[in-house]
């Protein structure tokens with residue numbers, strides 16, 4: 760069995776799949792992945808919600824139907840209401856993948872849900888008070904005019920930072936990105952199978 764890629768390699772792979780990153784070299788994307796991960800860990804250390812309030816005051820609601828969408832969804836942050844929406848069918852699917860892949864030592868039972876909540880909290884922080892800090896931390900200056908530096912937005916960096924934040928807050932052995940990447944691959948395979956089946960049927 761081939762070993763699972765490490766978190767930074769997985770992160771760089773995610774970044775390389777985003778169209779606006781196509782012209783960026785593999786070395787740059789690996790550096791961005793490394794720095795986004797380190798930033799997510801630092802943010803987790805900075806952000807210390809009160810004991811008994813791990814989500815930092817966000818309301819959490821549960822829904823189903825996350826896997827039925829054109830773009831499957833595990834969780835999302837509704838900015839207007841400050842609510843975290845969790846999709847229970849997607850969470851159950853990811854938990855089953857943890858067992859299938861033998862990753863239980865990295866992701867104890869229930870950690871997919873906990874990580875999804877914290878991931879969305881991180882998105883909330885990264886979209887607001889820490890947006891510029893993240894751009895500076897991933898260190899990709901787009902433009903220098905004298906002493907002014909405009910830091911480029913590298914699409915996907917906030918995603919990697921959010922995963923790293925959740926992993927650190929929960930003390931997980933691996934980034935939950937490992938599970939979401941496996942879920943995407945499994946759903947892609949399933950979609951292809953359905954498509955092939957319907958081609959045969961027609």
Ligand SMILES: [Zn+2]
Pocket residue numbers: 878882918921
């Ligand atoms: Zn995300």
